Structure formats: C-alpha cells, structure tokens
Amino acid sequence: MPRAVREQQMMDAAVRTFGQLGYRAASMDEIAELAGVSKPLVYLYLNSKEELFTACIRREAAALVAAVQAGVESGATADRQLWSGLGAFFEHTASNPDGWAVLHRQARTHGEPFAGEVAVMRDEIVEFVTGLIGAAAREAHGGPSDRDAELLDRDVAGLAQALVGAAESLAGWANDTEGVSAKEAAATLMNFAWAGLGNLMRGVRWVPSAR
Structure with missing residues (x-):
C-alpha cells in the first residue's frame, strides 16, 4: 500500500480515537489497532503522539x-x-x-x-x-x-x-x-x-x- 494511503488510514483512526476519547486518554496502541497496523509503524510514519495530534488538527x-x-x-x-x-x-x-x-x-x-x-x-x-x-x-x-x-x-x-x-x-x-x-x-x-x-x-x- 502506498505510504500516503497508509498514512491517511492512520490519521483517520487517530481522529476517531482523539475525537471520542480525548487527547489525554487516547493511546497509540488504540490508534494502531484501529488502523490495522503495528504501533512502531505509526511512530515511523507520524512520529510522536503530539505530532500525530497536530497533523490531525491541520488536516x-x-x-x-x-x-x-x-x-x-x-x-x-x-x-x-x-x-x-x-x-x-x-x-x-x-x-x-x-x-x-x-x-x-x-x-x-x-x-x-x-x-x-x-x-x-x-x-x-x-x-x-x-x-x-x-x-x-x-x-x-x-x-x-x-x-x-x-x-x-x-x-x-x-x-x-x-x-x-x-x-x-x-x-x-x-x-x-x-x-x-x-x-x-x-x-x-x-x-x-x-x-x-x-x-x-x-x-x-x-x-x-x-x-
């Protein structure tokens, strides 16, 4: 799967998790599971939880x-x-x-x-x-x-x-x-x-x- 498509899937999962659970309560494990990828892959593509949340806000x-x-x-x-x-x-x-x-x-x-x-x-x-x-x-x-x-x-x-x-x-x-x-x-x-x-x-x- 192209990186851009996989990244958008991760961000879709992150927006859903952040929106429903809140920034503090949301975990990278939950985001990775919802996106159907491993947690290390989320970190590889989108770095930290803070950077992921910032990317979601901007999108x-x-x-x-x-x-x-x-x-x-x-x-x-x-x-x-x-x-x-x-x-x-x-x-x-x-x-x-x-x-x-x-x-x-x-x-x-x-x-x-x-x-x-x-x-x-x-x-x-x-x-x-x-x-x-x-x-x-x-x-x-x-x-x-x-x-x-x-x-x-x-x-x-x-x-x-x-x-x-x-x-x-x-x-x-x-x-x-x-x-x-x-x-x-x-x-x-x-x-x-x-x-x-x-x-x-x-x-x-x-x-x-x-x-």
Whole structure:
C-alpha cells in the first residue's frame, strides 16, 4: 500500500480515537489497532503522539475551511451566500463529528501548540466571513463616506467574529442533540443573525430605548 494511503488510514483512526476519547486518554496502541497496523509503524510514519495530534488538527482544519469556501454560492445575494456558507459549515461538522470534536473541544483545551493551530483555522474562516459581510454591506450603502466606512469596517469585523463564534457553539450543540439537521442549525443561526445584519446594511442601528 502506498505510504500516503497508509498514512491517511492512520490519521483517520487517530481522529476517531482523539475525537471520542480525548487527547489525554487516547493511546497509540488504540490508534494502531484501529488502523490495522503495528504501533512502531505509526511512530515511523507520524512520529510522536503530539505530532500525530497536530497533523490531525491541520488536516481537519483545512478540510473545514475548504468545505465552507466551496459551499458559498458565488454571485448570489448576500443572504444566500451566507446561508450557503453556513449550510456547508454545519453539513461538514455534522458529517465529521470526530474531526469537529478534535478542533472544537480537544485542541482548544490542551494549550499550545494545539490551540494555536485551531486559531489559524478560525482566523481563516473569520476573514472569509468578514469579506462576505463587508462586500454586501458596502454594496448596500452605495459608497459610504470615509468616516462611515471606518465604522462599517469595525461593525463588520465584530459581526464576523460573533457569527463564527455562534456557529462554533451551535455546531457542538447540534452534534450532541438528536434530530437536529445541518439545515436546521443553519436556519437557526440565519434567523438569529440576518435580521441584525440586514438592518446594518441598510444603515439601521439598534440603540437602547429610553427609560
């Protein structure tokens, strides 16, 4: 069997083991047995447990980012682009629960260098979402003034962070809750977020009501 294929089999086994048992509890013996190889072969191909876990994080992160980017309907309306992007996100996390557990739960709770690897992925997704929201907002405003543009950029950056954070939490909840589909999770977040985004794009801001 080619090395690349065997290595992917080992990483598949590692993602499943790390995702279900956690980084600390997972053993190289269990990973080797699930992959159908000897433990020395796992070490030969992927070195230490730490390096194997890091490789799993990078692979799962790259797959998630690629899924979101590929899922967005280019040229569609702003809400349709966001809807399709969220749908792709939740479809991927639902289809790969062990990979999402590695990214969202395991990597973040075991410090560096694992948390840093996940932060890189998150920054990529936030940047992508910022671009989607920003393009729609600027089009809706029809070329705002410099001051308005600065405020708009800050709003969009904050909204992108909030939206990605909400999507992460909702994906964990959806995977743990029986009967919640990826489409339902995406619709929940759209219903929560789009009214506010739509108002902002039209220049309508929320302000505290008078006492």
